[in-house]
Amino acid sequence: MPFDRRHAARRFIQPCCQGQQQSRLVSLFPVHPLAQIIAFLSGGFILSVSLPDPAIAQIVAQAPADSQTSTARQYYNIPAGPLASALRSLASSAGLLLTFTEDQISGKTTGGLRGQYTVQEALAHLLGNSGLQVTRLANGSYVVQKMSTIELSPANVTLPLMTVSAPTLKQGTAEEGYLVSNVSGVGLWDERSLRDTPYSISVVPSDLIENVNAQNMGQIFKMNPLTQEPMIQNQTGVPFVTIRGFQTITPIYDGIPLYSNGSAISVIEIDRVEILSGTSGFLYGGGRVGGAVNYVTKNSTDVPLRRLTFGNYGGTQFYGHADIGGKFDDRGRFGYRANLLYQGGDTAIGEPVNQKVANIVLDGHITDTLYANVKYTYNDYSKEATSPFIYMTERTSIDTSKRYTPKWASNDVESHKAYTSLRWDPSKHFTLRSAFFYQHTNMRVNQIFLNEQIDRTFIPRMTNVPWNKHENYGGYIYLDTRFSTFAVDHKLTLGYSSTFHEMFLRGINNVSRSGINLSLSEIKNMSEPDWGASFGSEPLASAWTVRNNNILIGDNITFNDQWSAMVGLNYATTMNLGYGFYGDGSKYEKSALSPTVSLLYKPIEAVTTYVSYMEALEAGTRVGNTYTNYGEVLPPLISKQYEVGLKYDINPNLLLSTALFRIEKANQFSDQATPIPTYVQDGLQVHNGVELVLTGKVTDNLTIMGGGTLMDINVEKANNPALEGKKPTNAASRMGKIYAEYALPWVPGLNLTGGIYYTGEKYGNTTNTDKIPSYTLYDIGARYTTRVLDKALTVRLNVINLTGKDYWQNDYTLGVPRTVAFSASMMF
Structure with missing residues (x-):
């Protein structure tokens, strides 16, 4: 045995x-x-x-x-x-x-x-x-x-009744059930215990991303009980994640908010993904009513790392990935990390993909109290035959294992990202934290939209957006001070954060062409239309600018071992300016005070309970030129969230989290009037719900990440009575998911993996006449770890959407077909 x-x-x-x-x-x-x-x-x-x-x-x-x-x-x-x-x-x-x-x-x-x-x-x-x-x-x-006990010596020590535990080298490993005990930082709050953070947070470590052979974060969000499976934006590869019934399209990068356009993020640069479920306006500024996704990138390793991975993401998409890290000096003060990826081939449905990524990290302790790092990432991504956006009056079954677009329907992204941070601890009473981010991105896209007709044919509308440029800036500076007033301890943080995005387009931005009625099978043979001889030759000009500024103050208060509180204020300002398709050149700028307050109580050491309240400022929509009220700027929105939660360390490697919540948000939508609709702000959208997540090792051999979300979501108040009681679009009110790994005790090194993921029905329009069916997906896999030539070798196999289920991710995007992915990683 x-x-x-x-x-x-x-x-x-x-x-x-x-x-x-x-x-x-x-x-x-x-x-x-x-x-x-x-x-x-x-x-x-x-x-x-x-x-x-x-x-x-x-x-x-x-x-x-x-x-x-x-x-x-x-x-x-x-x-x-x-x-x-x-x-x-x-x-x-x-x-x-x-x-x-x-x-x-x-x-x-x-x-x-x-x-x-x-x-x-x-x-x-x-x-x-x-x-x-x-x-x-x-x-x-x-x-x-x-303190009153005399100093001991080996000769007279009698150890008390005790147990022992081997220390761990890294959080979030498969051996620890993918459980992470600390979050890297949430908004202005510094790194802290996950259990003692009064928000609903789920952390996805890099080990899990690697072990499921995730090509992008869509696979991870599909597995997570707090998030719906997202559409992956064609232009940037950023997932449009739905959390608590609201779509989150603007990611957080190492604590700095970005904008979806031009913010491509590769899985190989990610160390962990921290998913905050719930309103985050106080933490990160405007928007993000349902939640926020913070991509925490890799740092240098404390011990030498030399790993090569070769694999296949499905179809003929073969790739190679090198991950190298360590320290430059014997004292371990200065370190490095390099991740390199090359990917090429066709997806499971014949979409050619090519990607090159280089991620370089240098970090170190310049002095005993001063730490700094510098990170750079280059990403060159191209894809042909990108999936169409399909608009149907009836949700008939469409075979997701087939390709429906020609190869000229493509997109290209070239991105340069630079990030640097600094931390200074001059004394135990003060800490200064700062970071700055810059990204320059060039991208282009040819996209096909398919509109179903009565005879079940489709009229294609084709859009060409020529090479355009995006620039993202962001940064923060926070000062932490620690002091006590009588028996109450404080950690007071003052800070400022800002993000800026500017988009540069050529002339009229895009050209659209319409085709004749075609069947789905005929569309992939369409010829590329003539976009015009001069199209795309105009010089780049600024078309859209947006900025968010935040002035913050927060106090982390500890009353005693059981009671604590976190209170804060964010004076948030949101500004945008658009030209042409995006506006008439007028400036939109609004400010509001976004408060938060949380009270924590620990009845026993292993349990933390909390109540919290948070507000968020959201810019009112600048109405586009497809509506009768083109150019109108709707009033800003203030969203409110109330939450009660509990977190319980069932054992050192198993965490249970649950939360009750209520989110109130002003409603914005198209009234779908004919022949031209009007974009309106009408009524109050309310999401009440409960969520539960269990992560870690249930037994020595069994690891799970599971849970679910149950919500009552509707429009409670509206000037239009026909909308009251209706469900918001693309929001599933029920989800239940579980991912599990079982280490076979009779075959050392072999783990069987798999998951079951249920997403309830949702609606594709505000009148709820377009129902998107519920679906259940199944994944299976295996992982085997052994040693070859005295080097660690890990082989992984994953089958995604095992049954080949045909389903819709949202009202216009098809789901992922059955895909077989595999990889082999070896240390050297």
């Missing part, structure tokens, strides 16, 4: 544990063979034992050499929160032998740690005024004690 460390640990420990009281995981050790045996017991719970002195001595004596060095300085980044979590993080980073009892640390918190410290300094800083101190034994191990 194959060796199983956890089962072996039970056999080793149970004979000396009969009748002992059960205890929670409270003590941390590095990955020593004996420590492994004791550590990996089921679910993080084991029988408490008093280990015999010889066994203790063996564990202590064989500690890694670097854990014996107390004078070496190392950079730590540990957020404020529970003392137990902070000690685990420190022990993981430093490779410590650290022992403490559950009674000692129960209910205690710490202000966190950031900067260069020796081990002794770091421990003392975390323990602070907790009434505890740490003693370093002659053998290099550490013991937490009450």
